[in-house]
């Protein structure tokens with residue numbers, strides 16, 4: 584059964600096509616720096632590889648481009664889009680509609696109700712889902728919601744100390760995100776180290792960033808809360824922030840609440856601090872040239888990762904492995920070095936030479952390090968493909 588998985592990240596679009604249940608990958612592709620003047624588009628279908636630069640304004644245009652590539656008469660792997668028997672989405676937030684669901688009107692309505700809670704994620708997903716439902720009504724769309732992996736977190740680690748009835752009446756609680764990626768890292772580390780009882784701290788650092796404490800493949804704690812704006816700072820979103828700054832800002836800035844929320848979700852994070860870019864590559868380049876705000880952005884980011892890392896070493900009572908994944912985790916040697924430095928008290932020791940030349944799955948710790956340090960490229964799409972197969976086979 585051919586399953587297309589669409590991963591609409593806050594800064595990118597990625598897709599993979601699988602023949603399931605064999606898990607044979609037929610094609611993959613992606614678009615980087617979506618919404619910016621030049622997006623880099625890559626496609627890999629069998630032995631055909633292509634890279635082009637063009638402007639892709641939004642995720643709906645990205646999904647259309649993916650279907651064009653897959654059905655291209657010369658290089659495509661499908662005769663027509665009808666060969667696709669399900670489209671799986673790494674969908675982000677729909678409150679109590681967590682887990683794996685066929686996309687239907689109630690789910691879309693809930694995602695739309697929560698647009699301003701997940702402004703970088705829910706609008707592109709809902710738009711792409713509606714567009715595909717209209718274009719291909721015969722193909723079931725499956726939403727694998729990111730929050731489900733964190734259902735196992737204890738109430739002590741997912742309850743805000745706000746009026747208790749808010750949780751029951753309005754579902755105000757820590758939900759957690761990046762479930763597909765953290766689930767993949769938990770499963771893959773068990774395969775790589777040949778043990779099912781591992782304690783892993785998964786650091787997904789990309790357009791959005793979160794840490795997750797995983798024990799035996801099960802989520803124990805995660806840094807994002809009610810929304811994907813919380814926890815670590817994000818590309819252009821704020822991360823943890825004191826809500827009592829709001830009355831000060833309302834009085835002094837002359838802005839309305841929606842305008843301030845827009846600042847927190849579009850002009851904060853790496854972009855807001857550095858003033859340079861939401862993209863780690865640009866911020867690192869600026870910092871290397873002596874830009875002090877870019878340097879501060881990197882230092883705030885590293886410090887907040889270390890705070891959660893320390894916290895999760897306590898939650899798990901030590902870890903077998905710390906894993907870096909996502910666009911930053913897989914590519915930024917500086918960030919990995921900064922996060923891991925000076926942690927010998929916890930038996931964490933990075934081999935800097937290995938850290939400088941990373942390719943694929945690799946262990947970066949010294950032989951004496953009690954806690955192993957790994958880079959493992961994430962594969963959120965295979966997790967969603969498995970879940971989509973289960974949903975349409977029911």
Ligand SMILES: Nc1ncnc2c1ncn2[C@@H]1O[C@H](COP(=O)(O)OP(=O)(O)O)[C@@H](O)[C@H]1O
Nearest residue numbers: 592593594595789790791862863909910911914
């Ligand atoms: N070579 C690189 N060095 C440092 N950071 C990188 C590099 N390549 C990508 N990144 C960072 O990774 C981010 C993309 O992460 P990714 O996990 O792929 O995206 P998304 O969060 O959109 O799903 C970019 O916005 C950029 O900050």
Ligand SMILES: CC(=O)OP(=O)(O)O
Nearest residue numbers: 592593760790791811
């Ligand atoms: C929350 C989430 O899935 O984020 P992103 O893909 O932007 O990293």
Ligand SMILES: [Mg+2]
Nearest residue numbers: 592593789790
């Ligand atoms: Mg992502």
